[in-house]
Amino acid sequence: MNKLFRLVTVSVAVMLIAALVVIPTSAQDQCCEGGIIVEGNLGGDPATMNPVLSSDTASSRVIGLMQVGFLGVDVEQAIIAPNQPGALVKDWTVSxxxxxxxxxxxxxxxxxxxxxxxxxxVAYAWEAIKLGAEGTLDVPASYIIDPTGASGILDVTFPDDYTVVVQMASAECTSLSYAGSLSVVPAHVLPEDITTLMDAEFNLNPTVTSGVFNFGELRPGEQVSLIGNPNYSDATLGFVNPTGYIYKSVPDMTVMVEQFLASELNVIDGPSVARRQDIRNTDAQVYPYPGNAWDYMAFNQADPNNPQNAFDEAGNPIDQGHHPIFGDVRVRQAIAKAVDVDALVSAAVFNEGSRMTSFIIPSSWAYHSELPPIALDVEGAKALLAEAGWADSNGDGVLEATADAMYAEEGSELTFTLYTNQGNTRREAIGTLIQDQLTQIGFRVDFQTIDFNTLLDIMDSQTFDSIILGWRNGYPDDPDATQLFTPGSDVIPGGSNFTSYNNPRFTELNTQAKNVPGCDPAERATYYHEMQAIMQEDLPYLWLFTQDGMYAAAAGMTGFDPRPSQMLWNVDTWALSTP
Structure with a gap:
């Protein structure tokens, strides 16, 4: 079940059992006597059950339970690895x-x-991807074909029944993730004319499968019912344990938690942080983990009154000026010392968060576990501001720039506007606390919550002082920092390096990490460790926290043994014990 990118009791009520198609006696003798797993679904009905067409959460969940993937992930290391259960690829070589x-x-x-x-x-899926790149089909994985030929996959060939050759556009280690977007679909039951794939009956009635479960039925607005696959060859126990899997539609998170507490559901993924203690107060099995979504406070380091790209069309650097406050790294470091991130985690997510020490999430294989977070040191923060040329000359509690300030006009106040998106209660709580904490060291913070699209426009135009937003990483994590923190991505509008961060040593290390011969993760991690230390000093962002994930299962669910972002990796072993 640990397929790449698949964020995937007998005493259950009679109505749920009846939802499953009856399994033949011969199949029952071999497997599937462990009871019915019931999970809540907030995402609506699956849009498709065809792996090459899937993009929504509900579809991905159901497909991950029914089909093998192309590449697999070692769930212990959270890296793409050869010869993994539930994956088609046995091994590979690189030219x-x-x-x-x-x-x-x-x-x-x-x-x-x-x-x-x-x-x-795989060839059928590749043809569909190519049609998606041409605009003939709606295929989410078509992004792996770059029209410029600068990145992604150039071509895929199939010299025999058990060999797939992928020609990459670049030799970077991140290229392997593109191959992970190839799908495995049953070509023998899909339309010969691939242009008609969007209308194939298989899409909502998959008559053949390859994973832990076979398809039972889809009841729109109610549930998807799956049946244990007696022929699943990668079953850890030699057979699939669960009788079936019901993916039950629920209207909202409150109802989902209540149904789990009432034993109408026996597994839950990502309950709201406000209700997690209610689950912990039961005898349920609970698995918290550092999530892959994280919040940050970003600092614009360039002149917000005259935004410029990092390079001109000829590739020459452009003078971007300096932000009068955040252009000085000592001010950013002072903020990092003054903000009590632990207090933010407590107030914003009920302590259901893990501190970020730098730009890589704690669950990543590249995380620098020996790099401590920046310690709270209010007096140290004040000293840094004084060193940077800021002093309270009129005694009103707000610092002003002295002649020693690096970029600010002498006499100007230490004041800035901090934006976040309106309606996000977590970020609103973060902003309010940061505003209060920075006031204590001499800042005047104008904290504003604004429309999300308006905020994105301001961010993309690089006309802001500071913003609170977040990113969500994929699985397995790709720590490549090209998009967020190298000057090539400092483009107006829309470049992801909207803070105008530029450290040549960091950029050099990032390039080296992507091009390690053989792409050994341990060797690559040494580069990422140094990069994390640099980022903790440079602070284009104030690193806040990841939102912790949580999985929970009924007390009687045996085999439940999740890993971060991988609740279902061994679902073939699960069973509900009977009283």
Whole structure:
């Protein structure tokens, strides 16, 4: 079940059991006696059950339970790895120039109707992806084909039934993640004319599967019912334990938690932070983990009154000026010492968060676990501001720039506008606390909550002082910092390096980390560790916290043993014990 990018009791009420198609006696003798798993679904009905067309959460969940993937993930290391259960690829080799990946496929996997799974099932998906890139089909993975040919996948060929050759546009280690977007679909039951794929009956009635469960039925607005697959060859126990899986529609998170507490659901993914203690107060099995979504306070380091790209069309650096306050790293460091991040975690997410020490999330394979967070030191913050040329000359509690200030006009106040998106109660709480805490060291903070799209326009135009927003990383985590923190991404409008951060040593290390020969994660991690230390000093963002995830299962659910972002990796072993 640990497939790439799949963020995936007998005593259950009779109505739920009846929702499953009856399993033949011969199949029951082999497997599927562990009871019915029931999970709540907030995302509405699955839009499709075709892996190559899926993009919504509900579809991805159901597909991940029914189908094998192309590449697999080692859930202990959270990295793409060869020969993983529930994945088609057995191993691969990389050419000397790093551009050609030759994937060897397993020859022991079959669809539920007995048809062998071969490279033809990947070839069908590749043809659909190419049609998506042309605009003929709506295929989310079409992004892996870059029209400029500068990144992504250039071509995929299939020399035999169990070999797939992928030609990459670049030799960077991140190229492997593009191959992870290839799908495995049952070509023998899908339309010969791929242009008609959007209308295929299979999309909402998958007659053949390859994963832990087979399709039972879809009741729109109610639930998706799946049946244990007696022929799943990667079952850890030699057979699939659960009888079935019901993905039950619920209207909102409050109802979901109440249904879990009432045993109408026996597993829950991501309950609201305000209700997690209610779950902990029961005998449920609870698994908290550092999540992959994180909040930050970003500092504009360039002149907000004259925004400029980092480079001109010829690739020459452009003078971007300096932000009068945040252009001085000592001011950013003072803020980092003055903000009580632990207090933010307590107030904003009921302590359901994990501090960020730098730009890489704690659950990442590249995380620098020995780098401590910046310690709260209010007096140290005041000393840094004094060193940076700020003093309270009139005794009103707000500091003013002295002649020693690096970029601010002498006599100007230490005041700035801090934006976040209106209606996000978590970020509103963060902003209010930061405003109060910075007031204590001499700042005047104009904290404003504004329309989200308006905020994005301000961010993209780089006309802001500071903003509170967040990012969500993928799984497995790709720590590449090119998009967020290198000057090539400092483009107006819309570049993700909207703080205009530019440290040549950091950029050099980022390039080296992406191009390690052989792409060994341990070797790459040494570069990322140094980069995290640099970012903790430079502080283009004030690193706040990840929002912790939480999985929970009924006390009687055996086999429940999640990993971060991987609740269902061993779902084939789960069973509900009977009283």
């Amino acid at each position: 000397e120039d790093g551009l050609t990946y030759t994937f060897s496929l397993r020859d022991d996997l079959a669809w539920s109707d007995g048809t062998p799974i071969t490279s033809a099932d």
